[in-house]
Amino acid sequence: MExxxxxxxxxxxxxxxxxxxxxxxxxxxxxxxxSEGAGVGRTLAAFHLDxxxxxxxxVTESRRLTGRSGPGAxxxxxxxxxxxxxxxxxxxxxxYRTAADLLAAVADDARLDVExxxxxxxxxxxxxxxxxxxxxxxxxxxxxxxxxxxxxADADGAVVRLANCPFHVLSERHPALICxxxxxxxxxxxxxxxxxxxxxxxxPGMCCVTVELSKNNHD
Amino acid sequence: xxxxxxxxxxxxxLRHPLDHPLTHGFTSMLDTLNEAADxxxxxxxxxxxxxxxxxxxxxxxxxxxVIVNMSVWESRDSLxxxxxxxxxxxxxxxxxxxxxxxxxxxxxxWWIPAGHVPTVEEAVERLHHLRAHGPSPSAFGFRxxxxxxxxxLGVVTTDGHDQGLHRRQSATG
Numbered sequence: 566m567e568x569x570x571x572x573x574x575x576x577x578x579x580x581x582x583x584x585x586x587x588x589x590x591x592x593x594x595x596x597x598x599x600s601e602g603a604g605v606g607r608t609l610a611a612f613h614l615d616x617x618x619x620x621x622x623x624v625t626e627s628r629r630l631t632g633r634s635g636p637g638a639x640x641x642x643x644x645x646x647x648x649x650x651x652x653x654x655x656x657x658x659x660x661y662r663t664a665a666d667l668l669a670a671v672a673d674d675a676r677l678d679v680e681x682x683x684x685x686x687x688x689x690x691x692x693x694x695x696x697x698x699x700x701x702x703x704x705x706x707x708x709x710x711x712x713x714x715x716x717x718a719d720a721d722g723a724v725v726r727l728a729n730c731p732f733h734v735l736s737e738r739h740p741a742l743i744c745x746x747x748x749x750x751x752x753x754x755x756x757x758x759x760x761x762x763x764x765x766x767x768x769p770g771m772c773c774v775t776v777e778l779s780k781n782n783h784d
Numbered sequence: 785x786x787x788x789x790x791x792x793x794x795x796x797x798l799r800h801p802l803d804h805p806l807t808h809g810f811t812s813m814l815d816t817l818n819e820a821a822d823x824x825x826x827x828x829x830x831x832x833x834x835x836x837x838x839x840x841x842x843x844x845x846x847x848x849x850v851i852v853n854m855s856v857w858e859s860r861d862s863l864x865x866x867x868x869x870x871x872x873x874x875x876x877x878x879x880x881x882x883x884x885x886x887x888x889x890x891x892x893x894w895w896i897p898a899g900h901v902p903t904v905e906e907a908v909e910r911l912h913h914l915r916a917h918g919p920s921p922s923a924f925g926f927r928x929x930x931x932x933x934x935x936x937l938g939v940v941t942t943d944g945h946d947q948g949l950h951r952r953q954s955a956t957g
Contacts, residue, residue: 676885740873741876745877765873765874765877767870773873
């Protein structure tokens with residue numbers, strides 16, 4: 566499906582609500598959960614979830630939620646999560662990804678890590694100046710949301726994990742360079758935020774950086 | 785991918801000697817990194833020197849200031865997750881502090897039959913092969929993905945030739 570068609574599918578408000586609910590969860594979502602979470606009837610939710618799958622925006626997996634198997638275990642539930650596919654639309658056509666990949670490949674080979682980190686830290690500081698004071702984790706989450714990181718607070722609220730990497734393709738192709746850049750950008754963003762610290766904590770499937778309350782701020 | 789494992793060698797030319805204070809940031813992390821590797825899903829084996837917990841003392845024909853690191857993994861993805869999605873990433877981020885800018889390939893991977901323990905000589909040979917001929921099913925890097933079948937392992941051959949030289953792009957897009 567063309568990127569523009571996938572994006573047009575999100576124009577329907579019900580579909581958009583369901584999509585936003587599913588992608589905000591840290592687990593795969595059943596039809597029941599999606600319908601309750603988005604406040605939509607179950608039949609309508611099922612219809613729109615499948616439209617989102619057809620458009621390549623969500624993917625499904627069938628699993629028995631009871632953990633039982635064999636005869637009598639019931640039909641497996643259909644579970645939804647965000648697809649790994651990326652969709653871009655630019656009018657007129659632009660191709661910044663190819664340019665970024667070429668630049669990153671050259672910077673990586675030339676080991677321009679230090680120079681790139683300095684530039685990223687400047688970008689972070691400029692973004693912080695534009696955003697106003699960042700004094701607590703809620704303010705951090707707001708700023709990071711705007712930049713596409715999809716921040717999620719840990720159960721005890723002391724750590725913010727970032728569920729989405731805005732530089733995903735580049736960070737898979739040039740991890741040392743791009744993850745270092747990303748950390749420097751977030752360090753610049755949080756530089757004056759007392760008691761908050763960005764650090765590298767890479768885990769499969771997540772952004773490589775987490776934001777935490779630094780130790781000297783714990784009481 | 786049962787029956788085959790992925791072997792990897794990476795090498796680095798130290799900017800300062802191993803016991804130099806400017807190398808301390810690197811050496812002080814080695815035990816933690818190696819423990820993380822040993823615990824990683826898909827880890828099979830890594831090279832250690834006699835009476836040591838790491839491979840820093842191992843010398844090769846590559847030169848006295850070149851240190852090597854060599855390990856075996858169940859799959860490319862298990863190796864990738866350790867290298868780029870664990871505490872190891874922070875060492876990579878700071879690589880320019882401790883290592884010279886590599887002028888040629890510094891990492892090589894190749895498929896081996898499960899159970900085979902690769903030798904350093906064999907690994908250095910693979911690196912030379914990659915440097916001389918570019919990526920191929922018998923010596924490649926993370927940006928090139930070949931399967932054991934590409935390398936002629938796991939298929940019945942009568943003439944010993946590699947089967948299927950089809951090159952796959954890594955799934956990054």
